[in-house]
Amino acid sequence: MSEGIKDKVVVITGASSGLGEATARRLAAAGAKVVLGARRADRIEALAKELSAAGHTALAVTTDVTDRDQVKNLVNSAVAEFGRIDVMLNNAGLMPLAPLERLKVDEWDQMIDVNLKGVLYGIAAVLPHMQAQKQGHIINVSSVYGHVVDPGAAVYCATKSAIRALSEGLRKEVKPYNIRTTVISPGAVSTELTDHISDADIRNSVKDVVGKFSVGPDTFARAVAFAINEPDDVDINEILFRPIDQPV
Numbered sequence: 001m002s003e004g005i006k007d008k009v010v011v012i013t014g015a016s017s018g019l020g021e022a023t024a025r026r027l028a029a030a031g032a033k034v035v036l037g038a039r040r041a042d043r044i045e046a047l048a049k050e051l052s053a054a055g056h057t058a059l060a061v062t063t064d065v066t067d068r069d070q071v072k073n074l075v076n077s078a079v080a081e082f083g084r085i086d087v088m089l090n091n092a093g094l095m096p097l098a099p100l101e102r103l104k105v106d107e108w109d110q111m112i113d114v115n116l117k118g119v120l121y122g123i124a125a126v127l128p129h130m131q132a133q134k135q136g137h138i139i140n141v142s143s144v145y146g147h148v149v150d151p152g153a154a155v156y157c158a159t160k161s162a163i164r165a166l167s168e169g170l171r172k173e174v175k176p177y178n179i180r181t182t183v184i185s186p187g188a189v190s191t192e193l194t195d196h197i198s199d200a201d202i203r204n205s206v207k208d209v210v211g212k213f214s215v216g217p218d219t220f221a222r223a224v225a226f227a228i229n230e231p232d233d234v235d236i237n238e239i240l241f242r243p244i245d246q247p248v
Ligand SMILES: NC(=O)c1ccc[n+]([C@@H]2O[C@H](COP(=O)([O-])OP(=O)(O)OC[C@H]3O[C@@H](n4cnc5c(N)ncnc54)[C@H](OP(=O)(O)O)[C@@H]3O)[C@@H](O)[C@H]2O)c1
Pocket: 013, 014, 015, 016, 017, 018, 019, 020, 037, 038, 039, 040, 041, 043, 063, 064, 065, 066, 091, 092, 093, 094, 095, 114, 141, 142, 143, 144, 185, 186, 187, 188, 189, 190, 191, 192, 193, 194
């Protein structure tokens, strides 16, 4: 397998919008074969079609990351189509912020299922392939909220802190298999993430604050491209970035 981005097979969860979509676009343009996973089939199919029409290589596989078999199917589809998997970007996530006292227990479950268990299912799906290849790269998405905790964000922060712990354990365990691991912690990026905050008062105030300083999703895509593009003997383990004006 050549170094760099060109011809690498990259599976991206949460590829239907925001950071995942921007990364699919950037990596496809750099010559990667991108495999797009998300629940909104119309979005990923349209993106795969658009990328293919532009001369790039893309495959859409409808995937709910809370379903272990669907994540396995996403990865196995990539391997069946392209013969290998080089990079797994565990990016799907959601952030329905609310103070604990509002008792949004279903949303707590959802964040644990998508942000944490979804990443575990991604790791479970790719490890056997990458161990057999003796090569691979697993990129997990944490957050500045994996480093700091604010009121109203406790459960989201808990899932994103867990991703950092998980990624560090993974890093140590997969070294013998020549598998690289990266955890990326973005600051505020303008995407659909805040649209899913269920209480309007919180949603509007978060959008107001974040809208003042957030940067575009290609910021994240460039970080992913950097980690992948480094020579095979370099393991970029952590990237943390913030918009210059982000106060927290
Ligand atoms: N934007 C930020 O400021 C920021 C900062 C730090 C970290 N992050 C993290 O970045 C990641 C991407 O978020 P984003 O900002 O790009 O938000 P976004 O625009 O809302 O994108 C979230 C993506 O996750 C997917 N997703 C959600 N639930 C899913 C499920 N059950 N199965 C499969 N896919 C699912 C969505 O696709 P479908 O709805 O089509 O399934 C969508 O593609 C998340 O992990 C988020 O926590 C974002």
